[in-house]
Amino acid sequence: xxxxxxxxxxxxxxxxxxxxxxxxxxxxxxxxxxxxxxxxxxxxxxxxxxxxxxxxxxxxxxxxxxxxxxxxxxxxxxxxxxxxxxxxxxxxxxxxxxxxxxxxxxxxxxxxxxxxxxxxxxxxxxxxxxxxxxxxxxxxxxxxxxxxxxxxxxxxxxxxxxxxxxxxxxxxxxxxxxxxxxxxxxxxxxxxxxxxxxxxxxxxxxxxxxxxxxxxxxxxxxxxxxxxxxxxxxxxxxxxxxxxxxxxxxxxxxxxxxxxxxxxxxxxxxxxxxxxxxxxxxxxxxxxxxxxxxxxxxxxxxxxxxxxxxxxxxxxxxxxxxxxxxxxxxxxxxxxxxxxxxxxxxxxxxxxxxxxxxxxxxxxxxxxxxxxxxxxxxxxxx
Amino acid sequence: xxxxxxxxxxxxxxxxxxxxxxxxxxxxxxxxxxxxxxxxxxxxxxxxxxxxxxxxxxxxxxxxxxxxxxxxx
Numbered sequence: 001x002x003x004x005x006x007x008x009x010x011x012x013x014x015x016x017x018x019x020x021x022x023x024x025x026x027x028x029x030x031x032x033x034x035x036x037x038x039x040x041x042x043x044x045x046x047x048x049x050x051x052x053x054x055x056x057x058x059x060x061x062x063x064x065x066x067x068x069x070x071x072x073x074x075x076x077x078x079x080x081x082x083x084x085x086x087x088x089x090x091x092x093x094x095x096x097x098x099x100x101x102x103x104x105x106x107x108x109x110x111x112x113x114x115x116x117x118x119x120x121x122x123x124x125x126x127x128x129x130x131x132x133x134x135x136x137x138x139x140x141x142x143x144x145x146x147x148x149x150x151x152x153x154x155x156x157x158x159x160x161x162x163x164x165x166x167x168x169x170x171x172x173x174x175x176x177x178x179x180x181x182x183x184x185x186x187x188x189x190x191x192x193x194x195x196x197x198x199x200x201x202x203x204x205x206x207x208x209x210x211x212x213x214x215x216x217x218x219x220x221x222x223x224x225x226x227x228x229x230x231x232x233x234x235x236x237x238x239x240x241x242x243x244x245x246x247x248x249x250x251x252x253x254x255x256x257x258x259x260x261x262x263x264x265x266x267x268x269x270x271x272x273x274x275x276x277x278x279x280x281x282x283x284x285x286x287x288x289x290x291x292x293x294x295x296x297x298x299x300x301x302x303x304x305x306x307x308x309x310x311x312x313x314x315x316x317x318x319x320x321x322x323x324x325x326x327x328x329x330x331x332x333x334x335x336x337x338x339x340x341x342x343x344x345x346x347x348x349x350x351x352x353x354x355x356x357x358x359x360x361x362x363x364x365x366x367x368x369x370x371x372x373x374x375x376x377x378x379x380x381x382x
Numbered sequence: 383x384x385x386x387x388x389x390x391x392x393x394x395x396x397x398x399x400x401x402x403x404x405x406x407x408x409x410x411x412x413x414x415x416x417x418x419x420x421x422x423x424x425x426x427x428x429x430x431x432x433x434x435x436x437x438x439x440x441x442x443x444x445x446x447x448x449x450x451x452x453x454x455x
Contacts, residue, residue: 033393036424
């Protein structure tokens with residue numbers, strides 16, 4: 001079996017991740033931050049260590065501004081629902097996932113104005129279009145770091161500068177880049193970083209985080225949920241302390257332990273090295289696909305401008321048939337269709353049919369890529 | 383030897399302070415919050431009173447919010 005669906009969730013996970021989850025349940029298992037006994041403290045330390053590892057990975061100065069969430073969608077929703085108010089204006093791009101577009105469309109009904117900067121057919125965003133969308137006023141800009149369809153990288157540092165000069169904060173959806181592309185919140189001037197824990201960070205599903213930059217005034221963000229935090233229990237009002245304000249209820253401690261092990265695995269190898277490996281895989285896939293008759297690749301052909309996620313279609317063939325045969329006949333697992341990103345498929349011209357998406361990961365090797373390319377070649381020409 | 387305790391509003395802050403103090407070479411220990419000092423967080427950080435000024439400097443430099451700092455009699 002060849003797993004090329006790492007853009008949906010990474011698989012396999014490092015053994016350290018599975019061990020950390022089991023160990024949390026076996027030896028730590030108290031409720032972190034709730035009680036004063038040793039098992040609660042042991043759990044609290046593991047959860048804190050994961051905050052610190054995440055902060056280190058993204059060069060965020062304060063581990064207590066790392067908020068754990070269920071996934072990237074949850075992290076994005078905290079900002080889109082909690083920070084934006086009726087009358088605000090928000091700018092986004094035409095390559096966003098529905099984790100951004102659906103909350104934004106919902107907020108439009110509350111009186112939030114949404115402006116969409118149109119991207120090119122390869123998913124790139126001309127800076128002048130982003131600047132034009134920001135003109136007037138904007139309180140927030142929300143952009144994907146890399147498209148989950150075409151893999152196209154957006155120039156975050158330049159977008160941050162434009163957003164800030166228009167008076168807007170920048171929310172980056174790093175679901176496709178966390179652990180796969182270097183993300184430095186300070187150098188890139190990112191205010192809010194949302195990412196999933198179960199993709200490039202190699203943690204289990206049910207984990208994600210929102211990292212708040214030092215310039216974010218969190219008193220301006222209403223939490224999605226209120227509830228028990230283990231802190232300031234004498235008050236019936238939600239505390240302002242971080243991360244408690246945004247982490248009501250017992251956290252997914254076992255999942256966070258696994259996420260911590262995943263982040264340590266990434267830190268030990270280095271994001272640059274992991275990216276270099278994925279770029280070799282992406283380069284081989286692009287080269288191989290280019291030579292198969294009828295194949296049309298979307299997104300940049302240069303690996304420097306993208307992550308390893310590659311979308312393609314085949315002239316005259318249904319993407320669903322190709323995806324099904326890859327799985328059924330060759331054991332090659334990928335994802336076909338719209339990838340929860342209708343805006344991106346509109347942008348690249350593949351709506352409503354969608355595309356076939358190949359997403360290698362840190363455990364994909366050259367033999368896997370060769371086998372997958374041979375399988376596609378046979379299905380397309382056979 | 384005399385000791386002091388730092389109280390926190392959240393366990394995350396207490397654990398962060400413990401880690402940073404240990405990294406700075408300060409001797410400290412997480413203890414259940416002494417009941418005479420009201421704090422909702424179940425843990426307090428116990429330290430040698432002779433390190434009082436270093437502990438205060440560290441908490442300020444790392445911007446770790448505290449709920450109180452007391453000398454243990």
